[in-house]
Amino acid sequence: GAVVSQHPSWVICKSGTSVKIECRSLDFQATTMFWYRQFPKQSLMLMATSNEGSKATYEQGVEKDKFLINHASLTLSTLTVTSAHPEDSSFYICSARDWRQVTYGYTFGSGTRLTVV
């Protein structure tokens, strides 16, 4: 079945530094990638949607200059949290789909737990 590999699974970084999270679709082409953030005991909130080769579309309230998304190929998308601050500490999850395959659902990565100290 479809698999999305997300790395790293957890990361601790110092305030002010940048962190990159990668999501790779292993056995299908991710025409669309969704990035979610989940705070403790809360639901998943969509941050942005990206299509391969295009700029990402950000949800209202999400700073595009802070959360840089790159979706340069059909198998790789990255989220870079720039100048991270403690309030950016959260669980980040990617979700990929091939919209050309109507029978496909949304394949989620295993998530990245970011802690900014």
Added chain:
Amino acid sequence: AQKVTQAQTEISVVEKEDVTLDCVYETRDTTYYLFWYKQPPSGELVFLIRRNSFDEQNEISGRYSWNFQKSTSSFNFTITASQVVDSAVYFCALSEYTGANSKLTFGKGITLSVRP
């Protein structure tokens, strides 16, 4: 705009009890998909089921069953003879069929605790 409501926030049951998790949705589209996901403490989302809006048949998979009722905009999930391993957060989600960027809207989730 689409919306998913999971009114129950936390449910605690004793092992072997049956438990039903409720999900109510709102959408203006006639074509849409409904999902249930399980999120254990490790954090990854485990896909449980996807149902399209034209298929109102109930589904059973082992101890899991789902009841889809368009008349009440509900897609409820029942676990029969619950087990400790069922303890997790369960999310109901909705996707409107809008093409490439159809996004999933999640409910707030229900924390299920199954006690031995």
